[in-house]
Amino acid sequence: MIKKEESKFILKEITKMFPYATIELHFQQKHELLIAIMLSAQTTDKAVNKITKKLFSDFKNIEDYATAEFSVLESYIKTIGLYRNKAKNLKNLAIKILEKYDGEVPDTQKELEDLPGVGRKTANVFLAEYHEIPRIAVDTHVSRVSIRLGLAKIKDSPVQVEKKLMKIYDKDQWITLHHKFIHFGRYFCKARNPKCKECPLLKICKMPMI
């Protein structure tokens, strides 16, 4: 099977498995989405949703975060990993948005990535989710799945994986592809104990673990 057909087959099968895959973070406002994504680094969406319920209830706007004590923010997010860094990023991100953007979350990739705790992956997720701008955010799941299925190489950096996926798939597929790959990676093609025996992609998989 040639590469082009294989990549189509991959997306088709994953789509069958997760047709309605979408973001699982809970949020209402624009800044809440950005904060939720930033907090989700190296942890699960469930863990983030658990703490943002009270966080978003007590902190209504950017100014609330900007004026909060680090220790107070830490107490809210204590149960997710990396909480000290994240509390610091949360406050400093709010201060920067307040001072530089008059309290409004900026809209460009560069401005977003310039915020504390916001890198390429977080910015991509935000742009795709909030503005529906075609992006493929490459995280640990997308990266692992792409490598196992032969869409990328083991030594590829997240940016390289992103570029390869963008070259393989059409722009109008990027946003949904991201969610489908994420779900496939999290619930099926897991880092540990992937469900290879039940996988419809087993025959084209480059790294089956049977």
Added chain:
DNA sequence: ATCCCGAGGG
């Protein structure tokens, strides 16, 4: 290359 860092799964 290394640190951050608790919860949950297996």
Added chain:
DNA sequence: CCCTCTGGAT
């Protein structure tokens, strides 16, 4: 017990 979780900054 051990590993991994939608990374980012230094």
